[in-house]
Structure formats: structure tokens, C-alpha cells
Amino acid sequence: MSTPLDARRHAPATERNREPILAVLQRVLPPSGTVLEVSSGTGEHAVYFAPRLAPRQWLPSDLDPGARASIAAWREVAPAANLHAPVALDAAAPLWPVESENFRDLHPEPDLQQHPVTALVNINMIHISPWAACLGLLAGAGRILPPGGILYLYGPYKQNGQHTSPSNAAFDASLQAQNPEWGVRDLEAVVAAAKTHNLALVETIAMPANNLSVVFRAIG
Numbered sequence: 001m002s003t004p005l006d007a008r009r010h011a012p013a014t015e016r017n018r019e020p021i022l023a024v025l026q027r028v029l030p031p032s033g034t035v036l037e038v039s040s041g042t043g044e045h046a047v048y049f050a051p052r053l054a055p056r057q058w059l060p061s062d063l064d065p066g067a068r069a070s071i072a073a074w075r076e077v078a079p080a081a082n083l084h085a086p087v088a089l090d091a092a093a094p095l096w097p098v099e100s101e102n103f104r105d106l107h108p109e110p111d112l113q114q115h116p117v118t119a120l121v122n123i124n125m126i127h128i129s130p131w132a133a134c135l136g137l138l139a140g141a142g143r144i145l146p147p148g149g150i151l152y153l154y155g156p157y158k159q160n161g162q163h164t165s166p167s168n169a170a171f172d173a174s175l176q177a178q179n180p181e182w183g184v185r186d187l188e189a190v191v192a193a194a195k196t197h198n199l200a201l202v203e204t205i206a207m208p209a210n211n212l213s214v215v216f217r218a219i220g
Helices: 012-028 044-052 065-077 109-113 131-144 166-176 185-196
Strands: 032-035 059-063 117-123 150-155 198-208 211-218
Touching: 012 044, 012 117, 012 150, 012 185, 012 198, 032 044, 044 059, 044 065, 059 065, 059 109, 117 131, 131 185, 131 198, 131 211, 150 198, 185 198, 185 211
Parallel strands: 032 059, 032 117, 117 150
Antiparallel strands: 150 211, 198 211
């Protein structure tokens, strides 16, 4: 139980989806390297996945300072040798911190130095952010992933222009009421945009609560 002074945030959906997501990640992620989690949110996924996906390194990130504080607080409560401190990252930015020349100086941990990013994980972001964030995520993955690297996306999608359930349609309407730039994305539009960054669709996996796991592989 967190206290009023505790920076930890809690997302109830995390406990419901973490096991199904973990099962997919264990199957599709490269066996080594660093997994960069873009938009880590509360940090609950990071502290759960990192020890279970070792020896891979797990690098969480988020644009929101409050989210980064939550990630750091969860990391303090549930530390793992392969779980690193969160970095500030804007998915829509043309250059990510991991690409900057001084990243190694700011993050000199030997494990990060020795294990380049081989996978990106992004959970429940692209429908609660502008389309530019999705395009930036795909562009960043295209820039930093090596051939064979994996981009994993999780969330709700429309397919063939249609919602896959009434609940997703209602969710989409509620998102757009909050912000017209938000909304459940067309899977085909995401796949087409990914292709322009040399990211090939590998598979889509049906997940609980009408969500999808969408797996891309970087091609040389």
C-alpha cells in the first residue's frame, strides 16, 4: 500500500495484462541486449518484466516527470539487477536520448554499455497520444534497432477500419472526447507507417480485453 508521500502510481490494468504480455515477450524478444521500454507509465510493467526477462537489460523511459518518479519509486521497492533508472524520452522527438553522444556519459552502467538496444516495447501509448507520437515511435525504432531487432506494441486497434468490439468503440469515443488527437488507431495504418521505417510485421496476437500484441522486426 502506497502512502501519500509515495511517488508510486498504480494502473489496475497492469496486473490483468502483465502475464499475457510477458508470455509473448518471452517468445519474441531477442535473447540478449537491452529492451528500451518507451512510455513506461507507472513503472509496474518494468519492475515485473525485468527480472523475468533477464539476462536482457530493461531500460524504462517516459516523457512525464511524474511517471519517471513513479518508475524510480517502484524500482526502489522492487529492485532488479537488470532494471535501470528511467530516462526522459519523447517518442515524437527526432533524436532520442539513447542516440545522443553523451548518453554513455550520463548512463555509464557497464550493463548498458555492453548491451546495445535490441528491442523496443511500447504498451498502451499510441491511442492516448497524438498520431505524431506513434510516427515518432516507429521512426525511432527504425533508427536504433539493428537488423532482426524487435518492436513490440500492445493496445487496442481497429482492423479494416472497424472496431473489434463495442467496448473498444466506446473507449475510442471517450478518448477523443478527452483529446481529439487521441483515439484507437487503425492497425493497417500503423503497419503501413512501420514499413516506411524498415519494420516488417511479424505477427499479431489476440490478447485479453480486446487488445492486440503487434510484433515488428527490423529489416536491414
